[in-house]
Amino acid sequence: MTRQMQPADRFANIELSLIRQINALATPLSVNLGIGEPNLEPDETLREMARRAATTEWHYSANAGTPALRKLVRDAFATDDEVCITAGTQEGLFAIFQAYVNPGDEVLVPNPGFVVYATLAKICGATAVTYDIDPPDWRVDPARLRITKKTKLIIVNSPSNPLGSIIERKTLHEIANAGPLVVSDEVYREIWYDAPPPTIGGMSENAIVVGGMSKSHGMTGLRLGWIVARPELMKPIITAHQYIATCASVFTQALAEMILDNADWNASWLQHVRSQLHAQRETALHSIEHELEAKIPPPAGAFYAFVPIPSCDTVTFAKTLATDAGVLVIPGVAFGTLGEGFVRISFAAPLDRIGTGIERIGRYLRGAGR
Numbered sequence: 001m002t003r004q005m006q007p008a009d010r011f012a013n014i015e016l017s018l019i020r021q022i023n024a025l026a027t028p029l030s031v032n033l034g035i036g037e038p039n040l041e042p043d044e045t046l047r048e049m050a051r052r053a054a055t056t057e058w059h060y061s062a063n064a065g066t067p068a069l070r071k072l073v074r075d076a077f078a079t080d081d082e083v084c085i086t087a088g089t090q091e092g093l094f095a096i097f098q099a100y101v102n103p104g105d106e107v108l109v110p111n112p113g114f115v116v117y118a119t120l121a122k123i124c125g126a127t128a129v130t131y132d133i134d135p136p137d138w139r140v141d142p143a144r145l146r147i148t149k150k151t152k153l154i155i156v157n158s159p160s161n162p163l164g165s166i167i168e169r170k171t172l173h174e175i176a177n178a179g180p181l182v183v184s185d186e187v188y189r190e191i192w193y194d195a196p197p198p199t200i201g202g203m204s205e206n207a208i209v210v211g212g213m214s215k216s217h218g219m220t221g222l223r224l225g226w227i228v229a230r231p232e233l234m235k236p237i238i239t240a241h242q243y244i245a246t247c248a249s250v251f252t253q254a255l256a257e258m259i260l261d262n263a264d265w266n267a268s269w270l271q272h273v274r275s276q277l278h279a280q281r282e283t284a285l286h287s288i289e290h291e292l293e294a295k296i297p298p299p300a301g302a303f304y305a306f307v308p309i310p311s312c313d314t315v316t317f318a319k320t321l322a323t324d325a326g327v328l329v330i331p332g333v334a335f336g337t338l339g340e341g342f343v344r345i346s347f348a349a350p351l352d353r354i355g356t357g358i359e360r361i362g363r364y365l366r367g368a369g370r
Contacts (some may be wrong), residue, residue: 052358
């Protein structure tokens with residue numbers, strides 16, 4: 001007799017994210033404006049660095065990463081804090097939650113905000129307590145943080161996924177010194193359009209910075225991230241990281257070291273990235289205004305537009321749009337209750353695909369309104 005096996009209670013009612021559910025509906029004919037992946041092609045210099053990185057030894061590195069790469073990350077943040085190299089920023093976030101969050105704790109998360117924050121709190125047996133961010137400017141108000149004796153972590157994300165907004169330095173400083181540990185997800189830090197976003201690093205002893213190269217260098221599949229924090233804060237995080245991943249890929253660490261060590265090329269690359277994404281942003285904003293009759297503030301960072309849609313159920317809207325109109329966007333409610341009535345459009349796509357995809361959305365909306 002085969003006994004039915006039940007998953008662990010910590011995964012009760014946890015499913016694949018709506019982001020992945022929507023992207024699973026893609027067909028070869030779909031215009032994908034859903035996935036959070038930059039459309040960046042490596043140049044010959046980056047490909048050559050990858051070839052050289054592939055010739056390095058394939059043995060374990062130290063759990064926290066190679067000393068050379070950790071130093072380069074410290075130099076990039078102009079800090080003496082400890083660095084742990086992780087298998088992407090999501091593994092870094094998971095390690096932080098495992099290191100610090102207990103059942104019964106509270107974790108403050110943005111609403112709207114990236115889906116993983118609340119899910120990681122739930123896996124740890126903690127409660128995700130949201131702080132609301134309102135349209136159209138999506139500014140974070142520290143006064144809306146409901147800090148209690150149970151608050152273990154405050155999560156901030158700047159530039160924001162899904163909003164594209166940037167948190168002001170004064171606001172970051174106030175949150176950093178609010179009392180609890182503050183985890184700042186800065187994976188989009190190098191993708192900005194008018195002025196570089198501030199980092200929370202160095203603003204208080206309670207600040208933990210998470211970042212990486214997935215978005216800025218088109219390395220989503222290579223899984224390279226990092227955590228920057230005081231040595232006292234980092235010790236349990238490195239322990240958790242050891243039991244999750246042992247160490248980040250030594251190939252990807254070698255590649256990241258070459259990138260950061262080649263400062264002139266890296267600066268030129270990042271300028272190219274911002275220029276390309278700026279053009280894509282302008283195309284998206286023009287199409288959104290003319291096809292969807294929505295005018296939104298230009299996103300200050302990342303590569304997302306959070307767009308109001310005249311639909312009371314954006315999950316059904318996004319799924320129907322994927323199957324009937326052949327275009328993928330992410331329902332705003334995937335990022336929290338205040339996302340209902342919006343969709344996240346990724347403009348990390350070729351200009352013609354951005355125009356085609358948004359035109360399809362507009363045509364579908366006009367047809368649905370008849």
